[in-house]
Amino acid sequence: MRRRLDLAAALVATPPVIFLDEPTTGLDPRSRLDLWKTIDELVTNGSTVLLATQYMEEAEQLADDIVVNDPADLAAAELALTSWAVGDVHIDGRSVNAPVVGGADTLRDVLAELSASGVPLLDVGLRRPTLDDVFLTLTGSAPAGDAVSATGNDDIPPADQRELEVAR
Numbered sequence: 001m002r003r004r005l006d007l008a009a010a011l012v013a014t015p016p017v018i019f020l021d022e023p024t025t026g027l028d029p030r031s032r033l034d035l036w037k038t039i040d041e042l043v044t045n046g047s048t049v050l051l052a053t054q055y056m057e058e059a060e061q062l063a064d065d066i067v068v069n070d071p072a073d074l075a076a077a078e079l080a081l082t083s084w085a086v087g088d089v090h091i092d093g094r095s096v097n098a099p100v101v102g103g104a105d106t107l108r109d110v111l112a113e114l115s116a117s118g119v120p121l122l123d124v125g126l127r128r129p130t131l132d133d134v135f136l137t138l139t140g141s142a143p144a145g146d147a148v149s150a151t152g153n154d155d156i157p158p159a160d161q162r163e164l165e166v167a168r
Contacts, residue, residue, distance in 0.1 A: 014045055021052045036061055069094055076119045084110050099129075 010018065020039070024032040039062055043049055053059055077096045081089050084106060085098035100106045107126050114121060 014042060015047055017048045017050070018042065019050045022054065023051070024053075024055065024058060032058075073119055076117050077114060080113045080117050080119065081110065083113075095123075 023039070024035055027035065036058070039049055039051075043062075049062070051059070051062055053062075074091050074094075074096055078089050078091055081096055081098040081100075084100050086101055087099040089096060089098040091097075100110070102109075103126065107124065111121075111124065
């Protein structure tokens with residue numbers, strides 16, 4: 001019931017862009033079909049819908065374009081980011097993360113290298129280290145896959161260190 005209420009609240013207006021992540025998970029077949037109809041009406045009325053779904057039937061019913069990640073692109077992005085990283089580069093299945101220094105200047109250079117490597121990008125982001133990142137580095141208890149190395153105090157993320165994320 002909570003899921004239905006959340007969806008209804010999101011769809012009351014006619015937003016120019018709406019992001020839906022697995023919108024029909026847990027819905028009964030009738031509610032799923034009703035939601036598909038509502039989404040189709042939104043698109044017909046000019047809304048852009050970005051839909052993440054694991055249901056192929058739902059993708060076939062609603063999507064004009066379907067994007068599936070190519071693992072080879074992630075490996076190429078990892079290779080390109082390795083030369084810029086000041087720590088370990090991590091792939092989480094859909095994105096590549098690397099701690100870097102230099103902020104926007106480094107981002108610009110990395111984007112140029114990725115473009116030259118022919119790596120298609122879905123999204124790119126730059127994130128400053130959080131207090132959690134610093135704490136986990138200082139205590140040496142950073143979880144596997146953390147963007148900050150946990151080898152000692154020399155690895156405290158400086159203020160100009162950022163985490164670069166490339167999503168494909």
